[in-house]
Amino acid sequence: MTGKPWRAASDGRKIRVVYLGHVAQLSGGEIALLRLIDAVGEEVDAHVILAEQGPLVDRLRAAGVSVEVLAMRERTRNMRKDHVRPGRLPISAFVDTATYVVRLASRLRGIHPDLVHTNTLKSGIYGSIAARLARVPVVWHVRDRIASDYLRRPAVLLIRGLIATLPAGVIANSEATRATLWRTRGDTRVVYSLVRDPVSWQPGRQYPARDGRFVVGMVGRIAPWKGQDVFLKAFTRAFGAGEEGALIVGSAMFGEDEVRFGDALHQLAGALAIADRVEFAGFREDVWAELARMNMLVHASVTPEPFGQVIVEAMLAGVPVIACAGGGPSEIITDGVDGLLYPAGDVVALADAMQRVRRDEDLRERLRNNGRTRAEQFSPRASASSVMALYEEVLRR
Numbered sequence: 001m002t003g004k005p006w007r008a009a010s011d012g013r014k015i016r017v018v019y020l021g022h023v024a025q026l027s028g029g030e031i032a033l034l035r036l037i038d039a040v041g042e043e044v045d046a047h048v049i050l051a052e053q054g055p056l057v058d059r060l061r062a063a064g065v066s067v068e069v070l071a072m073r074e075r076t077r078n079m080r081k082d083h084v085r086p087g088r089l090p091i092s093a094f095v096d097t098a099t100y101v102v103r104l105a106s107r108l109r110g111i112h113p114d115l116v117h118t119n120t121l122k123s124g125i126y127g128s129i130a131a132r133l134a135r136v137p138v139v140w141h142v143r144d145r146i147a148s149d150y151l152r153r154p155a156v157l158l159i160r161g162l163i164a165t166l167p168a169g170v171i172a173n174s175e176a177t178r179a180t181l182w183r184t185r186g187d188t189r190v191v192y193s194l195v196r197d198p199v200s201w202q203p204g205r206q207y208p209a210r211d212g213r214f215v216v217g218m219v220g221r222i223a224p225w226k227g228q229d230v231f232l233k234a235f236t237r238a239f240g241a242g243e244e245g246a247l248i249v250g251s252a253m254f255g256e257d258e259v260r261f262g263d264a265l266h267q268l269a270g271a272l273a274i275a276d277r278v279e280f281a282g283f284r285e286d287v288w289a290e291l292a293r294m295n296m297l298v299h300a301s302v303t304p305e306p307f308g309q310v311i312v313e314a315m316l317a318g319v320p321v322i323a324c325a326g327g328g329p330s331e332i333i334t335d336g337v338d339g340l341l342y343p344a345g346d347v348v349a350l351a352d353a354m355q356r357v358r359r360d361e362d363l364r365e366r367l368r369n370n371g372r373t374r375a376e377q378f379s380p381r382a383s384a385s386s387v388m389a390l391y392e393e394v395l396r397r
Contacts, residue, residue: 014045015391016113018136020104020127021120022072024054025254026285027221028193028309029143032173033119035194037065039384044391047111049104051123070107072100101130108134115139115168115394121159128166137394140167143193145327146180149303169394171387173307174328189390194380195312216354217247217294217319219287219310222262223254227300227324227345229261229268234300234350236272244358246274249290251283291317295364296357299323302345308332311339312378315371320364322353332378338370 252258304327333339
């Protein structure tokens with residue numbers, strides 16, 4: 001166990017919430033958790049329990065958030081989602097999870113929070129069971145579409161059933177995510193992931209000017225479903241004979257499959273004869289500095305994205321956005337107004353959209369201006385208010 005010990009709120013009015021996560025990497029859901037805790041900080045006494053050590057622990061401590069690591073065995077914590085199915089869960093994973101649930105339930109009894117908020121799919125499963133054993137109401141934050149294009153169908157049915165019966169309240173990160181759920185026993189609300197304005201997030205920060213080359217970028221974890229290979233192929237089709245540059249920001253975070261995919265992207269850039277025009281920047285915590293280097297952002301997921309917070313971040317930064325249609329991006333973007341949408345996985349359509357934005361300066365300016373206006377609607381205040389309303393509804397029961 002690490003981090004500061006639990007402290008009850010001194011004013012006696014704050015809601016005591018334990019937030020659960022199975023990973024401690026700075027991926028999208030974990031960054032969203034940081035922002036959520038910051039946004040509700042005046043009304044919530046937060047304590048975070050993570051199942052592994054990692055960069056998120058230090059970030060939480062730096063923000064003054066109480067945090068501890070209640071370690072889960074790596075073989076179970078890192079088990080791939082396609083191994084989860086009713087009746088066929090590996091015995092070792094079942095034993096590890098059951099043991100962890102008992103330990104976590106005991107810890108929750110010692111902390112005695114008002115409620116538990118699970119932040120990831122895995123923590124939703126074990127955290128909801130542990131919270132029920134500890135007689136603490138739980139809110140399950142669903143950040144993944146529970147659908148057969150993301151999980152095996154038996155796992156879809158299992159997880160939908162758990163979400164429908166265990167939590168006292170459910171948060172979905174988009175309407176697209178909520179549409180994949182069954183009716184739940186508690187209130188279900190759509191709360192978009194919080195996105196900070198670059199000025200308020202880092203006051204007074206001056207970002208470097210672009211170096212004159214037109215840069216097309218991607219930001220996100222290196223993973224097959226994120227579509228960096230589609231991006232490289234479309235970039236080559238659109239600008240193969242030009243001087244434009246490609247910037248890929250992100251790293252492989254979860255498993256050998258992602259590492260191998262990252263290696264394959266470097267090989268693909270070489271095979272497409274664009275290696276000298278592609279920069280693989282790796283993980284960058286300061287997303288605003290990377291967006292400042294881009295003239296256009298591409299979001300290229302090949303399966304529907306649950307939300308897509310980097311799309312809103314790019315809009316706030318004044319970067320025109322092209323994203324795949326479906327899922328969260330279609331809720332964020334009105335095609336042709338504040339961004340462009342194309343069919344997921346369609347290299348030709350993406351290349352055409354890239355060329356259109358590159359050639360049409362008036363279009364770029366319109367997308368920049370309208371994108372900023374649209375992004376301002378995803379304010380931390382609105383999201384925090386929705387979360388607090390759900391907390392209070394759960395606690396009134």
